[in-house]
Amino acid sequence: MNYQLRKQLILQTVEEKGSVEVKDLAELLQTSEITVRRDLATLSEQGLLYRTHGGAMKMSLVQAPTSFANKSTSRMAEKDYICQKASQLIQEGDVIFLDCGSTVSRLCQFIKHKRIKVITNSLPIVYELMGTEVSVNLIGGELDAERQAIHGTIALEHIARYQANKAFLGIDGISLARGLSAASEKEASIATALAQHAQEVILLCDASKLEKEAYLQFASFDMLDILITDASADKELLVKYEQKGLKIIC
Amino acid sequence: MNYQLRKQLILQTVEEKGSVEVKDLAELLQTSEITVRRDLATLSEQGLLYRTHGGAMKMSLVQAPTSFANKSTSRMAEKDYICQKASQLIQEGDVIFLDCGSTVSRLCQFIKHKRIKVITNSLPIVYELMGTEVSVNLIGGELDAERQAIHGTIALEHIARYQANKAFLGIDGISLARGLSAASEKEASIATALAQHAQEVILLCDASKLEKEAYLQFASFDMLDILITDASADKELLVKYEQKGLKIIC
DNA sequence: ACAAATTTGATTATTTTTGATTAAAAATGA
DNA sequence: TCATTTTTAATCAAAAATAATCAAATTTGT
Structure with a gap:
């Protein structure tokens, strides 16, 4: 299980569940927590997920509900x-x-x-x-x-x-x-x-x-x-x- | 249940109900009241809600002129x-x-x-x-x-x-x-x-x-x-x- | 095959988060 | 008004998560 494979699984899990914990990811990926943390650090640096204390979340879930209409929905x-x-x-x-x-x-x-x-x-x-x-x-x-x-x-x-x-x-x-x-x-x-x-x-x-x-x-x-x-x-x-x-x- | 998840739920609840109490939030979030208070303090500092004695309110209910504000209608x-x-x-x-x-x-x-x-x-x-x-x-x-x-x-x-x-x-x-x-x-x-x-x-x-x-x-x-x-x-x-x-x- | 570089894991401090306890402040009601 | 109750702030200690460090395992290039 290399980084690329883990990355895929992590992003997939985050996408499905919205938020995940380091512990669960470690078990899912059959690896240590420290490795999961390192992966999460990399992924959050790339803006692919949001790192929380104890896990990670989907980027889009973290936004505050200050809705100021963005008119354009195209593309x-x-x-x-x-x-x-x-x-x-x-x-x-x-x-x-x-x-x-x-x-x-x-x-x-x-x-x-x-x-x-x-x-x-x-x-x-x-x-x-x-x-x-x-x-x-x-x-x-x-x-x-x-x-x-x-x-x-x-x-x-x-x-x-x-x-x-x-x-x-x-x-x-x-x-x-x-x-x-x-x-x-x-x-x-x-x-x-x-x-x-x-x-x-x-x-x-x-x-x-x-x-x-x-x-x-x-x-x-x-x-x-x-x-x-x-x-x-x-x-x-x-x-x-x-x-x-x-x-x-x- | 980390801060980000609590924040989401708190803001969502406040948005729906207009106002919430610390006790109810503590039960909803399965956490202690002190943690809820800390969260509310952070959120109100960020201007995402209005802190009241015993709970919190939607910002718009306090500030917005279109919707009535309960306590200061006379003012x-x-x-x-x-x-x-x-x-x-x-x-x-x-x-x-x-x-x-x-x-x-x-x-x-x-x-x-x-x-x-x-x-x-x-x-x-x-x-x-x-x-x-x-x-x-x-x-x-x-x-x-x-x-x-x-x-x-x-x-x-x-x-x-x-x-x-x-x-x-x-x-x-x-x-x-x-x-x-x-x-x-x-x-x-x-x-x-x-x-x-x-x-x-x-x-x-x-x-x-x-x-x-x-x-x-x-x-x-x-x-x-x-x-x-x-x-x-x-x-x-x-x-x-x-x-x-x-x-x-x- | 061998050395260098990379990745991974274990250990240990360190930091962050949380909750309990206390004292203070604010709301409530007579 | 004052006393009672509720809510909050402050302080501290415990627990959890993380960062840092180093060593082992793996991969890579020659």
């Missing part, structure tokens, strides 16, 4: 997959920027229990993270009711005062020919500002947005460091992206 | 009266500061339809005014989950960039001898900053807070221009306040 599975990958890039102690947008907001469930600092202009994200381990800094400025986010000059200046380890962006289109594009100037200016003040810029982008061009083209590939997308993306296309200097996680 | 009426008077001071085109606090947030219902600009650090106010005629500017900075508001140095600097016609404050105590007092330094510093950058400073204060002194005394009467209180206030006391240069609306 949920892909977005969750992308966000789970994204969460693996985040270490304890990190300071990260989170853009507004439906994809990025799905990242919350995976980072709730990390001791990190999140700087964001998205109100749904603020609500999701309120009362969790995460320390939240809200970008100030004009409220954009339609997008439930903060925008405007003051917001840009607020961002400029901070420096983050990583920025997670969720924009509306990316194409080889024209770079990054957004649905509005407001979103474009926020994304640009976040990118400028982060060491590493990560784009969370499901495959449907690849080679799409939205209303406003506002930046080139240079702005990005990493692109995280889902498995349904065209592999040949991703190779071309990689040749442009982008690191791809898929 | 609610007084707060509404105060806010209705306050709204008469607001003209179309005004730029106003709104402090966080339960009294001030009741003002929202009276200003929803006005074409004004509101600058605030209170998240409940932001949600009330989102999508209304009012244009909202949210003060940025550190999120204080307990008070559902923004605080800190950056918030103070944000405020300093604006100039408002009027500031509406809701603080925890006012007394002839010691001036204004607040429940925390954070709230005090925000109130001070708002007052400094407004032409007119208006205190919304139900009669129960007159001649009360809260944790921190932070400013004198000079800071205020107008005090709006309810009819149950001591008239002689109000005369003394007036002699100190305060305009009283009652």
